Amino acid sequence: MAMGNVEKAVEDLTNALKIDKSYTLARIHRVKIWAYNNLKCTKDVHRECKRIVAELHEDDPENENAYAVLALGSLADPSLGSTEDAKMYY
Secondary structure: OOOOOHHHHHHHHHHHHHHOOOOHHHHHHHHHHHHHOOOOOHHHHHHHHHHHHHHOOOOOOOHHHHHHHHHHHHHHOHHHOOHHHHHHHO
16 A cells, blocks of 8 residues: 555555455545545445444444444434434444
8 A cells, every 4th residue: 555645545445445345454444545535525435434334343443433434424414314323323
């Protein structure tokens, strides 16, 4: 993965996911880059985080980040979920 070049890093992670669609760690890092750098819309980030939560074991520490993004996304955009959904994610 390219250091400091977010576009190349996203490309590398996307290529890794093309090879292995269940490579959740690559999905996690890609969605973090998307979210931190505003590279994708909230709906895309929200959808990816839902997939991450579905793929990970409930005790996995990476769920913390995904649930935070899901809660904040639901509060920011009502089309992504209700306040009750945000509370559930939290």
